[in-house]
Amino acid sequence: MFANPLNRSIKGLSVPVTLARRGKADVVIRKTTGQVLVGRGTYGRQSWNGQTATVFGCTGFLGRYVVARLAREGTKVIVPYRGLQEYARHLQPTGDLGMVVPMEFDLRNSKQIEECVRYSDVVINLIGRNYETKNFSFDQVHIEGAQRIADISREAGVSRLIHLSSINAKTNAHSRVLVSKAFGEQRVREHFPGANIIRAATMYGYEDELLNNIGRFKHFYLTVNHAQQRLRPVCVSDVAHAIGIIRDNEDTVGQTFELYNPKEYSRKDVIELVQFLLHEKIWQVNVPPKLLRLAAQVANALPFHYTSHHEIDLMSIDDIPSKKDPSIQTFADLGIQPHTLELAALQFIRHYRPPQHEEDPIEPKGYKAFRKPPIPVSNRDIVA
Numbered sequence: 001m002f003a004n005p006l007n008r009s010i011k012g013l014s015v016p017v018t019l020a021r022r023g024k025a026d027v028v029i030r031k032t033t034g035q036v037l038v039g040r041g042t043y044g045r046q047s048w049n050g051q052t053a054t055v056f057g058c059t060g061f062l063g064r065y066v067v068a069r070l071a072r073e074g075t076k077v078i079v080p081y082r083g084l085q086e087y088a089r090h091l092q093p094t095g096d097l098g099m100v101v102p103m104e105f106d107l108r109n110s111k112q113i114e115e116c117v118r119y120s121d122v123v124i125n126l127i128g129r130n131y132e133t134k135n136f137s138f139d140q141v142h143i144e145g146a147q148r149i150a151d152i153s154r155e156a157g158v159s160r161l162i163h164l165s166s167i168n169a170k171t172n173a174h175s176r177v178l179v180s181k182a183f184g185e186q187r188v189r190e191h192f193p194g195a196n197i198i199r200a201a202t203m204y205g206y207e208d209e210l211l212n213n214i215g216r217f218k219h220f221y222l223t224v225n226h227a228q229q230r231l232r233p234v235c236v237s238d239v240a241h242a243i244g245i246i247r248d249n250e251d252t253v254g255q256t257f258e259l260y261n262p263k264e265y266s267r268k269d270v271i272e273l274v275q276f277l278l279h280e281k282i283w284q285v286n287v288p289p290k291l292l293r294l295a296a297q298v299a300n301a302l303p304f305h306y307t308s309h310h311e312i313d314l315m316s317i318d319d320i321p322s323k324k325d326p327s328i329q330t331f332a333d334l335g336i337q338p339h340t341l342e343l344a345a346l347q348f349i350r351h352y353r354p355p356q357h358e359e360d361p362i363e364p365k366g367y368k369a370f371r372k373p374p375i376p377v378s379n380r381d382i383v384a
Contacts, residue, residue, distance in 0.1 A: 046096050049074040053247070054117050056080055056149060057126030059087050061207050062164070062200075064094070065240035066124060071095025073244070080105040080116045107136070107145040113152050122160045122247050123153045125188075130177050131300065131308035138180035147187035154192050160253070161195040162243055163188045167232070167258055167319055169199060175313045194253045196246050198239070199328075201260035201319040204341070205236035206348055214274045215352030218282045223315070224289045227268035230318040232260035235339040238331065245334045257329045258321045261338055267315075270341075277346050279357040289316060 053070050057063050058079040070077050071094045079102050081088035088102040105112040107127065117123050127149075129141055136145075146163060153161050169181040188195050204210045210233060214221055239259050246252045265273075268284075275282040287295075289312065296309040322328050331338050350358070 044072065044074055047074045048076060048099070051122065052076045052078065052120045053122040053124060054078040054080065054120040055124045055126065056116075057128065057164070058091060060126055060128075061205065062203065062236055062239060063126050064091055065205070065236050066126065066243055067091050067100065068094040069240050069244050070247075071100055074099075076101065078103055078116055078120060080113075082106060107141065107148070110148060110152060113149060114156060117149075117153050117156050117158055120153075120156075120158055122162070123149065123158050124162045124164075124243060124247075125149050126164045128164060128166075128181065130311050130314060131305060132310070138176050139183075142177075142180040142184040143187055146184040147191055150188045150192040150195060160247060161188070161192045162198060162246060163195055164198045164200065167199045167201045167260055167321060168317055173317070175310065175317060177310050177314060178317070196252060196254070197256040198243065198246075199256065199258045199322075200239050201232040201234050201258075201321075203236045203239060204233050204345070204348065208236070208348070210270065211274060211345055211349050212352075214271055214282060215278060215349040218274075218278065218280060218352065221271070221282055221284050222292060223267065223271075223284055223286050224292055224312065225316055226286050227266060227271060227284060229267045229315060230320070231265050231267060231270065232263075232319040232321065233265065233270065233341055234259055234261050235341075235344055238336060238338045242331065242334050242336055245336070249334075252329070255329050256327070257334070259331060259338075260319060260321050261341060262331075263341070265341070273342060273345060274349060277349060278353050279360065280352075280354055 053075050055063060055067050055070070055077060058067050058077075059081055067077050067079060068091075074096075077091075077095060077100050079088050079091050079100055081102055081104060085102055085104070092100045092102070094100060103112075103116050105116050107113075125146060127141060127145060129136070129138070132138055150161060150163070163185070165181045165185050166178055168175075168178050169185060171179055171182045173179050173182065185197050188197065202210055206212075210231075242257065242259055246255075246257065271282050271284055293309045293312045296307045296312045299306045300308045321330075353360070
């Protein structure tokens with residue numbers, strides 16, 4: 001709480017009397033009515049804003065950015081993890097002491113899910129995989145798991161549910177990953193009518209599988225269809241920022257958002273950009289899709305994950321936003337200007353540069369060719 005000091009006279013003495021006033025740190029979504037109470041003032045990780053959020057999939061790529069943003073605003077965050085607690089330990093320093101609470105859970109265990117969402121005002125489901133394991137199939141994760149979280153969240157009185165999907169999720173897609181995510185969206189809508197669906201394009205950042213894979217395998221980078229796949233890569237921090245705004249804005253209840261870069265690239269364009277930034281040639285090796293898919297099936301049998309034939313299928317599918325549906329919202333509707341790939345990419349892949357070019361700046365002449373159209377941005381929000 002923030003206080004207003006007022007001078008009042010008590011027995012001839014002038015003493016300050018504090019009157020409690022709801023501050024901006026006291027943003028509360030009531031679980032019973034869904035009413036949002038918003039005040040004024042400053043807030044931060046050393047104060048509690050009255051909200052509790054559960055972030056499923058918190059240990060994934062996008063997860064730590066979402067948790068860090070929520071915790072930085074003073075939200076108490078429940079971070080469900082599977083397996084060892086060490087998998088979620090890196091999330092705890094993103095919030096103040098006791099504000100990031102790890103809880104063990106299993107996606108098939110309804111009781112554990114209920115314990116994770118019991119006291120939450122907002123539930124964010126980021127769980128998703130591009131490959132199957134011996135424990136979980138796509139249907140168990142993207143459909144049954146999403147339905148279970150939505151159903152239990154509704155019964156627990158959760159006010160908001162935000163569900164992450166893919167920009168290519170369609171029931172007729174040429175990938176089991178995308179088909180299962182599309183059916184998962186439908187189940188979430190059925191069991192939690194006011195849920196928000198987030199369809200994100202390919203994301204890039206410090207732990208991505210786009211820029212970092214190109215830099216890591218620069219001497220032998222495998223592609224299919226001569227890297228003609230069309231992409232709308234979006235910075236992971238922009239997606240986390242969008243989720244934060246959606247959570248705070250009651251007007252977004254029940255809406256679907258497609259988050260993508262306003263500029264379209266081919267995978268070859270991205271390879272050339274990385275090559276330019278690293279000052280080193282990327283040796284691109286084009287492989288017939290069927291042959292690479294067969295090799296991926298063999299690799300998928302290894303005890304550690306390298307790739308799968310499902311991920312090879314995704315390399316042939318374009319990131320295409322839904323232009324026909326006017327009800328679908330974008331970054332522009334949230335007042336967010338996405339980071340420009342050309343400006344943001346270097347900080348994520350600089351460590352792949354040869355030693356002699358480690359500290360080299362971006363040359364203005366060559367860099368200008370990659371920046372069309374120019375979009376002024378700030379990089380202050382990239383690091384969560």
